[in-house]
Amino acid sequence: MSIPFRQETFRDDFTYRNSAEAVRRFPFPFPQDAYMYSVNIEPHVSVDPGSVYEHTFDIDEHYIAECEDRAITLGKTKNRFLALPHMMDAQWDTLELLMTSMARDYPDLFALSRDGAKWHWMNKPLNIDQHFVFGDTRTLPYAPLEYISRQGQGDFILLDQREGNLWVDAGVVTTQADWSLAFDVGMSFNEWHGPVPMAAEIGVFDRALKFLLMLQHGAPVRRLNWTMTINPRLDTSPEHYDQWGPDRASVTPENVGAKVHLRVEVQTLFRLPRSNGVLFGVRCYLASLNDLVTNPAWGQRLHRVLRDLPQPLAEYKGLVRYRQTAVDWLKQFDQSHS
Amino acid sequence: MSAMRNVVVSRIQSLAPGIKEFTFVAPPGEELSRFSAGSHIVIHSVLKGKPHHNPYSLLGSPDDPHWRIAVRRQEVSRGGTAYMHEELKEGDTLRVSEPINLFPLVRLGRKYILVAGGIGVTPILSHAREMSRLKMDFEVHYAVRSAEFLVLSDELRALAPGRFYTYFDSEQERPDFKQLFGNQPLGTHIYVCGPSGMIDACLNAGRAAGWPESHLHSEKFLAAEHGEEFTVVAAQSNVTITVASDTSLLDALEEAGLNPPCLCRGGACGQCEAEVVSCDSEFEHRDIFLTDAEKSSRKKIMPCVSRVKGGTLILNI
Ligand code: FES
Secondary structure: OOOOOOOOOOOOOOOOOOOHHHHHOOOOOOOOOOOOOOOOOEEOOOOOOOOOOOOOOOOOOOHHHHHHHHHHHHHHOOOOEEEOHHHHHHHHHHHHHHHHHHHHHOOOOEEEEEEOOEEEEEEOOOOEEEEEEOOOHHHOOOOHHHHHHOOOOOEEEEEEEEOOEEEEEEEEOOOOEOOOHHHHOOOEHHHHHOOOOOOOOOOHHHHHHHHHHOOOOOOOEEEEEEEEEEOOOOOEOHHHHHHHHHHHHHOOOOOHHHHEEEEEEEEEEEEOOOOOOEEEEEEEEEEEHHHHOOOHHHHHHHHHHHHHOOHHHHHHOOOHHHHHHHHHHHHHHOOOOO | OOOEEEEEEEEEEEEEOOEEEEEEEOOOOOOOOOOOOOEEEEEEEEEOOEEEEEEEEOOOOOOOOOEEEEEEOOOOOOHHHHHHHHHOOOOOEEEEEOOEEOOOOOOOOOEEEEEEEHHHHHHHHHHHHHHHHOOOOEEEEEEEOOHHHOOOHHHHHHHOOOOEEEEEHHHOOOOOHHHHHHOOOOOEEEEEEOOHHHHHHHHHHHHHOOOOHHHEEEOOOOOOOOOOOEEEEEOOOOEEEEEOOOOOHHHHHHHOOOOOOOOOOOOOOOOOOEEEEEEOOOEEOOOOOOOHHHHHOOOEEOOOOOEEOOOEEEEOO
């Protein structure tokens, strides 16, 4: 299989587009007409060849452009890679997991050969050919987590487990939905999820935490999360709200289909073998409303979900400014409903 | 929830009367994963037709291509240790879980005191190895019945030169926990593994000295995932199934062609909740979804992780 990688941008002129195939495999996140928080965690096993769930880390047509966008963000802004010193083993664990998975799942794109601690990594799409010594940071141009994250799609956050909790102690975060690694590093799982309205009351995070503390090596899990973003912008960090926040006021009935994007995160969680840490992968998929309504069932359902979304959730997800415009526009795709 | 794999027994070695060390390698073409200090694996074995699931700590180095465990034959044998001692041969293939760690290293400690009693030395050795690698400040206290049971001590002594202390029951020696914990810097962690009496004495001494619970660690194994065989009747579909002792209720229902809803398969999401019509035995609720009141009501069960202790369970599915 060879993937036709696109040349595109996630900023300035926003040339990001989905092919018909990318829309077909988009992880549409709503199993019902109404949305509510739940412990929607399931085993991260390979299903549906061709889907985003086929491989441990999905690589798609946006791979090269996303890696380029991450390099820009890492170069221009501070604190997008952070790691507390006790997370070094977890960093190497992550590098190993990504390299072995990518080489196994996409043998025509990536290759890894290992002779004891002497490793040879080849990344054909990015033209990387790297010899290094596993465990020796001096043999890589970046820290292990930053090195491999620069070659992966989505954010990678490392959690340390202690005192019956998980702590956000390292990460590379450049494709986030309005949260800040610099602000959250060192926080516990509960503090990190503290601000989500309506979820704490129904015990979602307590149960999710208990479940994740028991997460076992070899049995990763995944869940979906979603929000919306104006323009296909990967980096919507709170530190740069001044750059993307005003976009929300730019939505009109004429441009809503092209500007408003559903932003779906396929979140994966892996127990890391050597460090006993947890890798939290947050892979972001973007599709415009125009993309989504090419599937009639999605257009209808998205109309109902957005229309009926409880106000506190709409506020938390930052949709309030343009929700009504989007609902009004989507209504034409929900004719069976008055 | 645990992932399973096969391993091949590459070496069996007697360490002391009633104690053997086993080395496992991956089957040809495969690789064993690394693991973290304090990890155990669960070995599945069948002895005289009865399945056994026994946890054993990994004592070797995570950088080795093999896994090592040590097993003491239990006098009143839980079948698993008898199987390991009498049936298992080099070259045999075993079904085991991937490593699980419920006794993990807290990497932010200032100093560590490792305490081992008897065969409880196995996870202590893996911690000592890790602490030595990470250049942490630690000391090891190792108590055994008599000198001949001081297994694996060469490796320990090499990892903790000058900080390795032994105690022999036969000489009326035992660690003085009160004194040991009385004078340690703030931020010291205790790791203890051994007979339950020793663990209690050690942890209680730590508490008495004012140590926070988060700094007192004793080995825990994964709670049994399996249990007794029982019968389940799916009332709506009018199907009767036997749930074997090493099969989950959810797996048994699926094997019988029923498709109950499920998602996490770990007792957290609530999807698989089933309504109980009746049950003539005890429930074993292992989920984290139902409230305590729901659990004691005998009206609900989560088939992905929970079961009953024999008898017949009738579900409204
Ligand atoms: S499948 Fe999630 S609780 Fe049973």
